[in-house]
Amino acid sequence: MTEFSPRIVAFCCNWCSYVGADLAGTSRLQYPDNIRIIKVMCSGQVFPSYILKALELGADGVMVAGCHIGDCHYVSGNKKAQERVETLLRVMKTLGLDPRRVRLEWISASEGVKFANTVKEFVEEVKELGPNQLGVRE
Amino acid sequence: MPHAGRWQVNEMKSVLVIGGGIAGIQSSLDLANRGYHIYLVEREPSIGGHMALLDKTFPTNDCSMCILAPKMNECNAHPNIDILSYSEVMDLSGNAGDFTARVQRKARYINEEKCTGCGDCTARCPSKVPNEYNGNLDKRKSIFLPYPQAVPRVMTIDREHCIYLTKGKCGNCKKVCNAGAVDYEQKDTFVDLNVAAVIVATGFDMFDPTHMQEYGYGKYANVITAMEYERMICASGPTGGHLETAPDKEHPGKIAFIQCVGSRDLQHNPYCCSVCCMHAIKESILAREHYEDIKPYIFYTDLRAVGKGFEEYAVRGEKEYGIKYIRGRPGQIIEDASTKKLTVWYDDTVNRKVKGLEVDMAVLCTSLIPAKGSDKLAAILDIELDEYGLYKSRDELTAPLDTRRPGVFIAGYCQSPKDIPESVAQGSGAAARATEVAGGAYI
Amino acid sequence: MTNIGVYICHCGTNIAGVVDVEALAKRVAKLKDVSLARDYKYMCSNPGQDLIRDDIKHRNLDRVVVAACSPRMHENTYKKVLASAGLNPFLLEIANIREQASWVHLDKEKTTNKAFDLINMAVSKVRMDEPLTSMSANVIQRVLVIGAGIAGIQTSLDIANIGYDVVLVEKEQSIGGRMSQLGKTFPTLDCSACILTPKMVEVSSNPRIKLFTYSEVEEISGFIGNFKAKIRKKSRGLDESLCTGCGLCQEKCPTRVPSEYDEKMGKRKAIYTLFPQAVPNIPVIDRASCLYITKGKCGVCKKVCPVGAIDYERGDEFIEEEVGAVVVASGFDPFDPTSKEEYGFGIYKNVITGLQLERLLHAAGPTQGEVVRPSDGAVPKRIAFVQCVGSRDEHANKYCSRVCCMYAIKNALLIKEHHPESEIFIYYIDIRAFGKGYEEFYKRAQEKGIKFMRGRVAEIFEEPASRNPVIRADDTLLGMVTENEVDMVVLSVGMIPRSDSSRIQKMLGLAASPDGFFMEAHAKLRPVDTLVDGVFLAGTAQGPKDIPDTVAQAKGAASGALGVVSHKALLLSPLISEVDERLCRGCGDCKDVCEYGAIELVTLDTRKVAKINPAICKGCGSCVVACCNGSIKLRNFTDSITFAMLEAALGGAL
């Protein structure tokens, strides 16, 4: 049996986290290849439904990454993202889905290292959680 | 054909005609003029049927009563016709050529021989009840003539409402009757009639739209039925020919005529009543003749102007009388509680637009349904009903007026939906068929 | 039919070293709607660009995906390629397979797989992208400056001197603002008027500056490039076009009332100018104190006016001005220490504020520069300055007003220069001498024998007989409570937002910082911008600052405003939100979350629907998520696009 290789989707905001991810690249920092980044303009643009849909489609982990609180390019989009993720976590709890599969991170444009480390950490954590049950097709 | 065959019947000269509407009247007169004796049995106190309640007739706008009343009087005066009004057939035995019909003559508490129809009694009667002959728009007394031209011109006491009959008090009518015709002790009687043939012409009743909640009939004051409208616009009707709307009795500015209320409706009566399109056009024209500023709207599904001169009548309605025809069956009527104005919601299917039209009055052109008691009568006569409750012809095409029981014929609306000219034609046709039996011919 | 072309860049070996680009191109070519997939050494090179251009033209591509470096590097390059080939530049997507794949992973197979997914995601997106066109909005090439203190004056002059028109609106009857009230300025002890007056004159003579004094902006509508301002020009009770500023009326007016300009340390007439160098030099009739207006008597000014300018009945005028940008330089008010009862201001006559001392020290002030005690007119020998009055105070304003340390030292020095024998105490928490030459200035004060007492003043009370204020303070360096009887106390009051600032804030849709001053768009990076595009801040309206900082910021604001009005038209990003009016329920949730005020509710038939102003919307998508039923979409970032990308990322639909 091959080792479980989680599938992870990250929503990264255009101004901070996506740039942070780029910085990880320009700094040649290595991190696991399990992650697929979707660029959004702002973390506040991420609907709770995007996350649940990703889980439905079999993602083993979903990350939402935005600017640090106070640094949002759009003033408060990240605060809104936080509230929205909290709503989703409530729903996930009722659904019996593990909230640890969803992660909200603040990663600035200068935090290439944090980006790489966060991905490493998250991949490890998701590996421990095992495959997302919704990804197992009947 | 189970009844195919030839046989000869006895030389009998009486024919029973059940139903004294225009079809039955026509049959009776035709037969009577040919020398047959007619028992014309009518459930109501007067013959005349629904036609007597209409104001005018399409497409000529003839006054309905003007053409009907002479025929009614002719029946009354005809030596060969016995009118048994306020009576019902209870049994029919025997075979074609030799039937025995038992007729219940309901007690009208009036000696028909003595009553002169002077009306003194009505004037003194203290009991007022809704007048079903005027669409309940006004009141009549408990001792009454349905309308002034009633035939026979004999009073009837409504046993359900008469104070004397219900409570033993009053007796005014008896006191004032100079002819001494009032007889509270009168009982229902039964007579057996020997007849060679029977013609059933029991006509129709009006569909009650109350439970079609979407139109709010019974709930909204300005939603009325076409029959009520006929009475209202009739000069001898309850409002003297004035169209009145709530709350201030003003005549309406806009009237919506809604077709197919209960007809062409698989939830109610699937068939087309064949007259509503035309009577709505007629009623619209009448409205405009009464008030120039009325705007009539006719909501139709298909405008069925299929008789002689009908299409021309419809076109004239639009061109000369400003009728607006709208193709679409309204889905809902909503009343503004304060103004009592109505909004008719409909799909203008030609322009593909759902709209709300505010009107002052909505006239529901309700379905014409089998007359009440048709099923009972069918059982008595041992004839069949069709799926809609109308009497079934032995064969729709080749023997439309025959029933499955030889010697029993049907005519008029009770056979299938039709208008006045067709009813008259069928009345005559049924008379011809009856002649064959009563005259001893082969059928 | 969609024809997508995919271009995979080798980036030398940067990508090709880890990603098997050739195999990848073959796999990608099989994706739905992809009509060709090529790999090339350097896509960003001219031949690479030509490759795309030719394919668009000859292979009828209608959408393009470039798999290369981060979109932050070359997205614009490729957009231009598309545009030059006649394709809408928004039909381009970049798959970031360098920074987010080849540079961060080593395993060739896995990285190639990831690159494939990233390209697949980009293909899924580009397939659904809509062609967008940037809208342009005309710009009215003039600037409105609100407030004509030093900040507003500097901004206006800068803009006018570069060649753009300015509408300058000042609430008071003369321009000059707070700086005109000051005698000298720290740390150079320049005479305030000497440096300010020339600028004021320049304003009045500059043909590009349209000056409205004794006027207020009542309403502003519109958006960047197209603002409309309604200005109320208050009645001065005279015809300005006739008045020559001769001053005869002022001289003859019999009414004397306390002068606000002099901080009530002196008197003025009912018809008056603020100060002799006022610009414009036209008086105003104070309707509250004028005898003629209040009682119908007098009328002296009218009688003496040689040009017949006086017109008691004159009403306010309203003027509309159209501008492309707005600079708010509405300044500050001094903190009113009455509420700090422990200091006894308003109770003890010999407790005055720093600004009152400024007027006393001013050569053209009520005492012609002589500092005297309000109670008896005597020259005070012992003077105490109390710092941080109303500032750095949990019960008043938490912030530091930045100027009080320096102005107290300046005034202490000035007194000491006039009367070397006087004893001066400054009660402080920290001496914040943080500017160029400031620390030296502080040293100079210490050299002159000014005593700095570290400790907050607990209480001031009065010796009834002498009316001398006594200061009780906790001397934190000595560790004891001290009492100090002085002749006069000067409260170094801080700055607070101008009394009408909340009105201006609402009018312009600005945000306010917790301290009540106008909030800048970004504390560090956009200090003169606001969240409302086209509106800029200058001077103390944004927060306490001294004159050099104010002037610097004013120049910054001028530059910001010029950045708008120097264009004839503005190109608006089309990557913004749009409302499906049919779906919109008009609940206003989107309006509430929009930080830019880009959304308003408008009436559509009988309904209310949200309307997004494309000139203001920044395309953040906050409103999209706030909308309960999906009536708003962010162009080319729709739900369906995201779902399609997710499916591509996670390999297949459910």
Added chain:
Amino acid sequence: MKQIIKRTKAYYCVECGKCSGSCPVARVNEGFSPRVIVERALSGMKGEIEGDRELWTCLTCEACTTKCPSTVKFSEFIRGMRSSAFNSGYTSRCSQGGLLHSIQRVQSYRDLVQNRLQWISDDLKTSTEGEVLYFTGCLPYFENLFSGFVNPLEIARSTVKILNKAGISPVVSPNERCCGHDLLWTGNVETFQKLARLNVEMIKESGASRIVTSCPECLRTLKLDYADFLEGTDIEIVHISEFISSLIKNNDIKLNRAGIMTYQDPCRLGRHMGIYDAPREVIKSMGELVEMNKNREESSCCGVSAWATCEGNSKQMQIERLIEAKSTGADMLVTSCPKCLIHLRCAVHNQIPVEKEKVDIPVVDLTVAACRALAGE
């Protein structure tokens, strides 16, 4: 499509337009006309119907179906066409960015272990097996999403409390799944069937012979759309309003007077299931019932169905309905559907296009009102 036409008797259509004339949506939305959709179907325009946004506009409220002179089952027709469109790759819109349908789809995964019973407080008696099963529906999820302006779980608690009062300790199963109503009505038949199978398993395991629902949509779905799945069982499915009204009739419970009420007939309970009287009897036993102008069969829909049809016009319908309710003079508007409750409350959330006084009437669930009025509580 031919089968759908046949099944729904669409071929009977005479294009009289009564459907569109009675359609609450067509009245406010020019583009939508049930008649035109049927007309197109009859002309064989399958692709056009599937691709038409209006296919998803229908509320399936059955205002037309109950009146159609040709007895065309329009809402079933729409359901069929939606399923056909779904299979062709079209999807409905869904409020909350698709979250609601997503939650429902997730529940179709067999191995899911939900946490849906957190609301059962100590004072409520429930069982794991028994004769009566309470099907809670989406209430726990609604609580997650809409607790800002409604209190969905109070409906569940009130239902159990009333059942307890009648001496019943109902089965409330952690394995209950969404009934699938919304997915079924937005064309996702496959997932609906998965949900149905899981629920039927759960029901069978519980040993219940009677199911009580507090949601008319669950009622309709279980009673009509689960018929095939429940074949061979003899399970009675009742709405809580029927249940309470029978308790009142038998004098098993007594309700205190709770004021003047007007009643919103939920489409699924009224027109779909013909239950008009039971909730009215409950109301009459605890107060005075004043009817709105449009009631029973003529009742207006709350404006949104299956979370797929929320539009500006829905709000118009909701506001009109609230105005109608307010103008009756009633103290509260009672409904017996959690979704009616949510939609009518949502309508007055934040900005409203009319004066607040006109729509200012509390909206209360029937069960909650009844529970509050329980005598001796």
